[in-house]
Amino acid sequence: MLSALIVASANDWHRFKQLEECLLNDYHVQLAEKLDSELPKLTEIENSFDIFFYLKIPEQSEISAISRLSKTKIFIFHVQKESFSPLPLKNDFLFVADKILLKATAMRGKLEYFRGVDEILALNAYHLEPRDSCEVVLNGNRDTKVMLHDIVFRAGKNVLFAVRRDNLAVFSADVFSNDAFKEGQNCRFIKNLLNEMLTGVEFY
DSSP: OOOEEOOGGGGGGOOOOOOOHHTTTTEEEESSSSOOOSHHHHHHHHHOOOOEEEOSSOOOOGGGHHHHHHSSEEEEHHHHHHHHSSBBBOOOEEEEEEEEEEEGOOSOOOOOGTTTTEEEEEEEEOOOBSSSEEEEEEEOTTOOOOEETEEEEEEEOEEEEEETTTTEEESSSSSSSSSSGHHHHBHHHHHHHHHHTTOOOOOO
């Protein structure tokens, strides 16, 4: 059985209990407060876990570990405003909504991500725009708008909440917390995403 590590501040571990329970049937799951960048500890972490959920603002000392692990492991990263991102982003990181219910039928991502999924609840949602070409995972609905002062900057399916490049997926909205799991089929969506990201991957 593959192993997953959820990295979040210890004070927030309770907020990801439902994510942990969602993953437990398919993966060994542990929680950690931070990633250690010292080589012996980083090597141990790298050898112990196959999947990483990074759900906090990183400390400067963690960035080298994030950069290394996001190249070699399945890495799900929740980027937050004015924080480090393992994918280079443009400056366009603009607030969209405190809460938005995304319809699976409106998504541009692979159909496989949305098997058994009607809706996904996203909280504290921001539009993110990667500097380089990436696969879209989550995007806005028909009525979604990004406002830049009084101007509609982005709208509909051109509003992006999650993108993927190979083994790395970056989210600019919370779909992982207990509150996000209250509506929609977030657990099923996350499992589908992992299954697709694991396809063809060989772990050593």
